[in-house]
Every structure is written in structure tokens, then in C-alpha cells.
Amino acid sequence: MADQTDHPGEPVAVVAAGAIPWRIQKGALEVLLIHRPRYDDWSWPKGKLDDGETVPECAVREVREEIGLQATLGIPLPPIHYHVNAGLKVVRYWAVRVNGEQLRPDGKEVDSVMWCSPDRAAKFLSNPSDVAPLEVLEKAHARGELDTWPLVLIRHAKAKPRSSWTKAEGDRPLAATGQRQAVAVQRLLQAWKPQRIVTSPWVRCVATIAPYAKSSGAKVKLVEALTEHNHERSPKKTAAAVESVFDKQVPIAVCTHRPALPTVLKQLASHMSGSLRAALPDSDPYLSPGEVIVCQVVRGSERKVVSVEQVKPFDD
Template sequence: MRNKEHLDEPVDEGTAVSIYAAGALCWRTKKKKLEVLLIHRQRYDDWSWPKGKLDKGETLPECAVREVSEEVGLPITLGIPLSSIRYAVKSGCKEVHYWAAAAGDMPVLPDGKEVNEVLWCSPSKARELLSNPSDLEPLEALVSAYDRSRLSTWPLLIIRHAKAKPRSAWTRAEGERPLAATGMRQALYLQRLLMAWHPNRIYTSGWMRCISTISPYAQHTKAKVKVVQRLTEADHNRHPAKVTAVVEKLLTRSSATGLCTHRPVLPTVLKALATHMPAEMRKSLPIQDPHLSPGEVLIAHVSLDEPGTIVALEQHKPYDD
């Protein structure tokens, strides 16, 4: 069956992307066997993954969560990132980003507008049904992660505080330096972005610019906020080993958690994370100063099967005026 959304022409690596989209491969285990969720779209008469185009101002993770909710009625939290795919469409080149999303036994309800049928099936059955050959790429990535016990994870989100007023323009205590106007917009952007992983607890420096960065999300979700003075610049300068101890303690958790701190503290945080991942993955860490831009987020996906082991990384840029 030919998928009418796709054209037959191959897509060059250098082809500019005209459409960005995002989605998720929802998965569960049934009788100790992996199953994935396929959707059938009547418009194209095809079998594919839940996905859709970005709305204006939307981030890729937000889009993935929204599309799954709209098309199959599942509220999801994103897991590890999977392969992104590109293919030719009438307007040029479409790039789709995918994540894994554990779905358990939640009921699945097609929206009836775009999706008229849904199916939980084995990966082998999915390979037979998928209409677009490129949709096999994220499936193989998911199956590989499952086979290596790398699919069940929880996210540790490392957040650099949003853009603050310049030090040179601030004459009061450093811990009271507030966010700039851009930083306040970045904090609102983070409120939406972080919803894709739902951190239920955030550990933060007690300085104003960190508190203000995570406040919109915490107020919106009622996430618990724990102020940790060790994460301030001043305490880190005196006792960097105590920051390492904070990170090590967080890695013993098993539910989505955030950590918000400052640029000078990030090298110590990243060094601690590096000891919990394969050597090849360490090359993906942002080790060059400034490590993360103001308001940027690094997500370390930590294995539930091998506690304390980081199995995937992803970064998300901040809102930019």
C-alpha cells in the first residue's frame, strides 16, 4: 500500500526542511512481550505512528505529547528520544522527531477525525503494517533499546536559569539579581516545555534567578520545589564536592526530577553525570563553556532496569527573542 502523504523522490541530506513534526511510539509489555501502538488514518489509508505538525510557537516535545493526546486519547510522558526521519512531501521536506512513551494499559480512543483505528501489536506485525518504510527507523531504535534494557527510564532535567539582568547593572546582593525581561519569557516557555516530562520535584539554587526560572512550572503543576543552597554559585565555589553529592543523590531517584542552577556550577554537575554513562555518550555532553545557554535544558534519561545508569541524552534550546 502506497502512503499518499509521501512522494517517491529521495530526500537529499542537504535539503532544507519545510515542515517539522513530532510524535511518539507508545509502548507497553503484555505477557512480557513488547507491543507498540499503530494508528490508521483514513485520509491517507495508511498505518503509522501518532504524529503531527508543530503549531506556531510550539516545541517538538510539546507537539509530540499533544498529537498523541489528540489522536489516540493518551496522556503521555516522553521517554528516550528515537530516530528522527525525513521524507519528501509536496511542499518540500518533512522532518519528524519521535520519542518513546510508556503507555501501560491505558484505554486508547481514536479521535475519529484523523484516526479511525488503533492497534496494539508486536514489532514484527508493525513492520508488516507500516506504510512508510522510513517509519521503521524509530521502531528499530525502540526495539534495540528494549532488547538492551534501555527503554524503561526516568528523566533528570538539568536546567540553567533563564537570562538574568547583567551583573554590571546590578548593585545589590548577587543572590537577589532577578531575571531580565527575556528571562521571564524564557521561564514561561520552560513551563510548557517541561510538561513533556512532568518533573514532580525540582531541586534549585536559592538565588532569585533560579527560583524565578522554575516558578511558572512549579505553580502550574504544583511540583514540589526544594531549595538547595549547595547549588548556588557561592556555595559551589567553596565546596564543589557537595554539588557532586547532590547529583549523586538525585541519580538514586526513580521519578522525573529537575535541577536548576548556574553556569559556573554546570561543569561539576556534568562531570558527575559523566561517571554514570558509557564513554561514547560522554562525547555528547556540553563540556564547552557556557555548557548550556540561559534557559536551556539537558535531559538525562536514567535506566529503571539499571538504576543510576544514564542511557540517553537530549538538549532543548531556550526561547529566543
């Protein structure tokens, strides 16, 4: 993994992830700093990747372990880079809203936490690099783009080959690799905690989201317009099905097939700025099996997408 930002071409030796927890208190934005006795420093909750986890999963785990918060990731924030003994370290951050939940610092890694204004936080941070993601968070708040909900698009996991399947296309199941991917998708989705899942009713889509649905209790809605056949007949109905997921403004996931992805992405793009649209995949196959795109949508009636991330589940 080579870094192409402030250190172009330099390999990244250490990958870590974390979050900036935030809340609105008496109408004002506050962020949460943690104090680590081991280093006697003030920073954001963060830590290094464990084997077998993705960067978003790491961020959620570290927030849970360090301050006892079951985090749902919000908008991505700029990563920071600095050198440690092993070489170049990158830390990727997300905004995480704290909405009345009680925090429980673990006591060993974190012995104190402090809610404060962004200006005060900037003065307390021990690593000057940590100010950069804070500034982006503060600007997002000023634009009314910090309070968001996630819309996650999933391409179903790897299915058995068409050539080896003689029964109905809608009954074609996941391959063994796809079954493992579905479990990895389950772990990955816990970073955004969709409460609802809208999916093609074909077996390979339902099997992709089943592990997450069973473990989380998320409501599942089967939508015929998201199947390959119905998309081929009427892309407009597929687009309308995607548009309808904006209605309830709750964390939601949509699972569909590769041939439907151009239509789905085009509909999502209609809610984005030009620069965000440019971040969407624009050539076949758009997503690999089990891969996701996460759109953060501003709360309210605007249906405005303010960030786009493309994430693969952990591939064993």
C-alpha cells in the same frame, strides 16, 4: 534548517514530531499503531509543529490530540526523512510508555488503533521509513534500556546584568527576557513532567522553575550546594547534590547556574557511555539561559543514563 543525514545540505521544509507508544503485555513488548482514514494508512501518532512550540512539545501535543494520552517522553528515537510536495520532511520520534492509561482516539484524524508485536507492526506500517525508529525501540527493550525516567538539567533563565545590580547576588532577579523564558521553560518541561525540582535557592533559579512548579504541583527542594557561591567553595558538595537526585527514580529537574554546570555535567557524565559523554557540551557557557539537557535514566539500581538531548525553549 539544513538536513545532514540521508540528504546532506538539503533544507528541511517541514518539521513534524510524534511517538511510538509501547507497553508490556504478558511479558512481551507491544507497540501502538494508528489508522488515519484521511490517508488510509497505518503509522505512529505524529503531526507538524504549531507556531511557537518546540519539537518535544509538538510530539506530546500530537499524542494527546490523536489518541488522548498525556504522554511523558522517553528515549529519543531516530528521525525519519522523506519528500513531500513542500520539499524534505523530517519527523522526530520518542518512545512513550503506556502504563494502563485508557486511549481515546479522536475519531476524525484517527479512527482505529492496534496494539501488536514489533514484527507485526513493521508489516503494517504504510511508510517503510517508520520501521527505523521501531527497530531502535525494540533493540533498546532487548538491552533493558527502554523503561526510563527523565532527569532534566536547567540553566536558569536570563537574569538582570550583574553590573546593574547592587544588592545581594542571590537576590538578583530575572530580566524581562528571562521572565518570558521561564514561561517557555514551563511549556517545555511538560514534555517530561518532572514531579520534583531541585534548585539553587537564589532568586533567578527559583523564578525560572516557578511557572512550571505552580502549574504542575511539582515538589520543589531548595539546595544550597547548587548556588554559585557554594559551588565555588565546594564543588564536591555540588556533585553530591546532583548524585542524590538519582535516589528516588522519579522524573526530576535540577536548576542551577552557569559556573556550576561543568561540575554538574561531569557528575552526570559518570553515568554515561563514552559516546553519550561526547554529546554533552564541553565549553563555556555550556547552556544558554533557559536551555535544558534531558537525560533518560534506566529504571532500577544501575543509575545508567542511556540518552542525552539538548533543547532550547521556544524563543519569542
